[in-house]
Amino acid sequence: MSMPEEPALAGDPSAKPSDSRRGTRLVSIALLVVILVAWEVAGRNKLINPFFLSWPSAIGDEAWKMLISGELAANLWITGYAYLIGVVLACAFGSILGLAMGWWRTFGAIIDPYVVFFSAMPRVALFPVLLMIFGIGDVSRILIVFIGVVTPIIFNAYVGAKQTPQLLVDAARVFGYGSRQLFRVVVLPAALPYLIAGVRTGVTLGMIMIVVAEFFGASSGLGQKIAVTAQLYQTPQMYAWVLYTSLVALVLVRGADYFERWAMRWT
Amino acid sequence: MDGLDVESICKSFRTSHGTLPVIDRISFSQSQGEVVCIVGASGSGKTTLLRILAGLEKPDSGSLRLAGHPVEGPGPERAMIFQQFGLMPWLTVLENVLFGLAPGGLSEEEKLARARDAIERVHLGGFENYHPKALSGGMQQRVGIARALAVRPRLLLCDEPFAAVDAITRQLMQTDLLNIVTQQKSTVLLVTHDIEEALFLGDRVLVFSSRPARLLRDVKVDIPKPRSHEVRVTPEFQAMRGMVWDILQANQ
Incomplete structure (x- = not known):
């Protein structure tokens, strides 16, 4: 009924x-x-002043031309792979270093001041140094992303490993896990929310770093296109590049959101 | 000797104000299948003794033997139930119970069978795929109990297992635990500050002094098992309760 x-x-x-x-x-x-x-x-x-702001239909025209000519795809690829390599390396290296610092307290205490100094320093200050050593090219761009992204990852992993509840470590030990297994079965999963938060920050920060890096030292890429079109007063093109860069960043941030929600589905 | 032999265990902690003795020459023995409850004031060193037996801490002096073998470090013949459960929040109920079996040399089928059996025993059938956060405190502790039972330990150590659950759930779970350990003929050493709980569950109750912990009295609880919770209102039970209370008070 x-x-x-x-x-x-x-x-x-x-x-x-x-x-x-x-x-x-x-x-x-x-x-x-x-x-x-x-x-x-x-x-x-x-x-x-059209020099400063242009207008939507002009920007749209340029954006469309870039899309069909393949110019967008080419530059997206250039920026994308340097970004991806930099972020992945920073996540891997930062997570391992941070977790190790949290797990081996003495090691953490020794390294900690260096990490604090490095993260407090405005890392853009290192751009000229990197360009001087490695020249304009992929190595510089990847390293710039790496140094920008690595510190929040290290810190998050460090805090994550340090806060592992003693109770959970005790429980694992009682049930027979040795110190090598403890890292895998307790410390790593307990630190995971922190690691993911670090990756989230890194994803956004990495985008800023690569675009700024390309302003100074690149022969192509999204950031380089923005800088060059601005210098040539090609205002609509410049805004089209800014628009695409923002869209890429938006996709990355949303992607990181979904990744976080998926990885943290047990909370 | 099949059971547990504890011989003049001493333990002190070093603090910024000097050494703090927490356990002072504790000795007792417990036979296989016996349920012994330790009762004493909070912070009296009871939990430290349990942690020593679990292998999480080392005593300063004294000796521990389980079935004749000296206790050094954690081992699969002992399992523990924690006051704050100690469940891995990222694992499901089933995975948490399996967690306790993982380091052992059992086959996957055997582990799964034991885990499911333990989950049934604590009445959590149907909740296998829940994460701890989705369960009440009482249910979380049932997972903790299942994890310990699945190991089939020779000695089950319980550290204030019901202190973090509400009063009604506590009574129900005490009865459940009593039935399970009676059925399994488990050897149980349970620490509590609740005199009633100690008398209700224990074959013997060890009354500890406040810090440093010394053994004040070894009380035999002459109430036949299985016990139902009506036993709490009998005059014998109340008399024993009064006696333990007097011992604890005289020591304050």
Whole structure:
């Protein structure tokens, strides 16, 4: 008897929040349209200096040309692989060093001041040094991403390993795990939330580092394109590159969000 | 000797204010299948004694023998139930129970069979794939109990196992634990500050002084098993309770 009624009951309350969410989404999109139209009108009528701001349709044109000519793909690839190698190396090295510092307390205490100094230092200060040593090229770009990303990873792993609850270590020891196994079965999983938070920070920070690095020392790549088009006052192209860079960063941040949620699904 | 022999164990901790003696020449023995409860004030060194027996700490002097073999470090013939459960939050109920069996040399099928059997014994069938966070405190401790039971230890060490669960759950779980250990004829050493719990569960109750812990009295609990919780209101039970209370008070 009550069976046919249930879907209706279940469907009703859920309809309201999704309706209001759709409403908010619509207002957001409408606001975007208003801003774009106002910008377009102001730009075309020279109400704002086109050198500085250009206008949406001009930017869109350039963005489209880059997409179909393959210029976007080529530069995305150049930036992408240096970024990826730098971030992966930093995550691996930083996690191992940080976990080791947390697990072997004496080692951690010895290394700690160096890590603190290195992380306090504005690492962009090392760009000229790296460029001087390694020249303009992949090695410099990868190393710049690496030094930018590695410190938050080290710190997170260090804190993560240090905070491993003694109770869990005791429990594992009682049930016969030796000190070598303890690292794998307790310390690593207990530090995982911290490691993931570190990777999340690293993913965003790495994007900033590679773009800034390419401003100074690269012959192609997203950052280099932004710098060159700005110097040549190719304003619409510059904004198109900024737009693509932002989209890539957005995808990375959202990806990191999903990764974090997936990896932490037991909490 | 099949059981546990504890002989004049001493332990002190070094602090910034000098050495702090926590255990002072504790000796007792316990036969196979016997349930012994240690009762004493909080911070009296009871837990330290249990940690020594588990192999987590070393005594300053004295000797420990289980079934004739000296106890040095943790071993699979002993298992422990922790006050704050000590479950791995990233593992499911089943994985947590298997966790206790992992270092042993059992086959995968044997581990799984033992884990499932232990989970059934603590009435957690159907919750195998839950993570600890999704369970109540009482259920989490049932996982802790299942993990210890699955090992089939010669000696089961319990450190205030019900101190972190609510009063109603505590009574139910005490009865459950009593039934399980009676069925399995397990040797149990349980530390508590709850006199009633000690008398309800124990064949013997060891009354400890406050720090440093000394053995004040070894009380035999002459109540036949299985016990139901109505036993708590009997005059014999209340008399024993009063006696233990007096010993503890006289020591304060």
